[in-house]
Amino acid sequence: MKQPHHIAHKKMSQLIQSYYGLQVDSISFIPLGDKSYSYKIRCENEDSFYLKLLDKKIQQDAVKQAQYYLPLLTELHEKNLFPAAIYPILTKDKRNKIEIDDIVLILFPWIDGPTLANSYPLQENHICHIAKLSAKLHMTTEKTGKDIELPNETFDIQFLDELHTYVSTLPQRSASEELVNIITSKEKEIISLIKQIKELASSFKNIHIPFVICHGDLWGGNLIESSSGLIIIDWESVILAPMERELAGYITQMPITFIKAYEDEIGSNIEPNIDLLRFFSFRAQLHNLYCWLRNLLVYQLNEEQRLNDIDMIKNHCLNRWDGLEEGLQKLEQKVGKS
Numbered sequence: 001m002k003q004p005h006h007i008a009h010k011k012m013s014q015l016i017q018s019y020y021g022l023q024v025d026s027i028s029f030i031p032l033g034d035k036s037y038s039y040k041i042r043c044e045n046e047d048s049f050y051l052k053l054l055d056k057k058i059q060q061d062a063v064k065q066a067q068y069y070l071p072l073l074t075e076l077h078e079k080n081l082f083p084a085a086i087y088p089i090l091t092k093d094k095r096n097k098i099e100i101d102d103i104v105l106i107l108f109p110w111i112d113g114p115t116l117a118n119s120y121p122l123q124e125n126h127i128c129h130i131a132k133l134s135a136k137l138h139m140t141t142e143k144t145g146k147d148i149e150l151p152n153e154t155f156d157i158q159f160l161d162e163l164h165t166y167v168s169t170l171p172q173r174s175a176s177e178e179l180v181n182i183i184t185s186k187e188k189e190i191i192s193l194i195k196q197i198k199e200l201a202s203s204f205k206n207i208h209i210p211f212v213i214c215h216g217d218l219w220g221g222n223l224i225e226s227s228s229g230l231i232i233i234d235w236e237s238v239i240l241a242p243m244e245r246e247l248a249g250y251i252t253q254m255p256i257t258f259i260k261a262y263e264d265e266i267g268s269n270i271e272p273n274i275d276l277l278r279f280f281s282f283r284a285q286l287h288n289l290y291c292w293l294r295n296l297l298v299y300q301l302n303e304e305q306r307l308n309d310i311d312m313i314k315n316h317c318l319n320r321w322d323g324l325e326e327g328l329q330k331l332e333q334k335v336g337k338s
Contacts, residue, residue: 002304004029005037005053007103012051016041019091019098020107022049033221034295034309035062035236040110048110049089056102058299062236063104069235070096070106072148072213081140084133086111086233111231116220120253127254128261129230130218134246135265137232138212141240153211153241155201157283160194163290166297167191173297176306182314183293189321190289193282200279209276211240218249244272248280251327252320256334274332281324288317 013024023044030038037053054062070088074096077087088096089107098105116126166173167190170183183190215222216237224231239245243262250258263269292309295301301309 001034001037002031002308003302004039005055005103007053012039012053012105015098015100015105016051016107019093019095020089021092022047027051033234034291034305035059035234041107050108050110052106052108054104054106056104065236065238066097066104066106068148068150069238072144072150072238073235075144075148076140079143081143082137084136084230084232085235086231108233111224111226111233113224113226113231116223116225116230119220122220122253124254124257126230127250127257130223130250131258131261132265133230133232134215134218134243135262137215138243138246139266141212144213150213150238150240153239153245155204155279157198157201159287159290160198163286163293164191164194166290166293170293170297176296176310179296179310179313182310182318186318190286193286193321197279197283197286200275201283203275204279209242209273212243214239214241214243214245216241216245218246242273242276243270244276245280247272248277248284251277251281251331252323255327255331259335272331272335274328274335277331278328281328282321285317285321285324289313292317 009027012027016022016024022041024041025044025046026042028040028042030040032038036059037055039051039053041049041051043049054066056063073085073087074090076082076085086108089109090096091098096106116122119126122130167183167187171180174180215232215235216239217234218232222232222234224233247255247258247262259270259272292313295309296306
């Protein structure tokens with residue numbers, strides 16, 4: 001979020017001291033992302049932590065996701081199954097989060113180093129490293145406990161009908177001329193893509209597709225380049241899904257390099273399904289568009305957040321679609337269609 005939560009820093013300090021036994025020296029708000037409130041916690045002994053705050057009223061999805069990704073991260077850490085994953089600090093009574101009134105607090109180790117968010121286009125060594133990490137994560141699927149219940153990929157597209165409504169009624173609903181112009185100029189393309197993704201989702205219902213543990217949002221902003229290597233953060237999107245869900249994020253970022261490094265790690269060849277890659281690539285784009293439009297049309301955003309969401313639609317969503325389709329077609333020519 002771009003603005004801090006209304007909870008006082010003094011109250012946060014008291015909660016951290018009470019539940020974790022940490023003496024807080026300072027709390028700094030980090031204006032980052034749109035799924036949670038982020039803070040850097042510095043303790044009197046100079047240890048630092050990352051605090052994720054969720055507001056139950058406006059971040060219901062993130063609160064639900066914490067119910068399954070936090071137990072997974074705890075198990076991966078305690079069993080040393082996947083050291084590249086961030087993990088929650090447990091409270092004094094071994095809980096992975098604090099729930100107080102309308103908020104949830106989750107404490108993580110502070111990882112020094114930049115993310116790869118501003119490193120695009122990624123270097124080849126980064127692509128190889130990420131591909132190998134993906135493979136290692138996927139191979140933990142059979143090693144996690146039976147009590148770790150992750151969501152399964154259902155090829156859900158229910159949001160598309162609401163997105164269609166937002167797009168087709170936007171001129172009557174939005175006071176922002178800039179937003180209306182951005183969307184109406186792409187309306188036919190958006191509606192056509194919605195139809196295509198619906199058809200692809202229907203085609204997957206009757207075929208067997210292997211599922212593995214996928215991070216689900218393995219872009220540069222969720223990868224911290226630390227002194228010990230890449231650390232993967234923000235696991236809200238973790239899911240049991242086809243490996244193509246991970247690969248889809250690299251269609252325009254050396255996909256062949258990714259595939260070869262992935263194959264080296266697992267010790268066998270793969271033949272990605274292009275239809276799955278197209279589905280995951282464009283469903284993600286449409287879902288991002290849906291979320292930003294919903295924020296702008298439904299919620300009361302401050303001006304900074306409103307301008308941010310419009311910019312995200314224009315410069316981090318709609319302008320990427322041509323490149324994605326070109327990358328998919330090039331990959332299909334090289335690896336063939338499954």
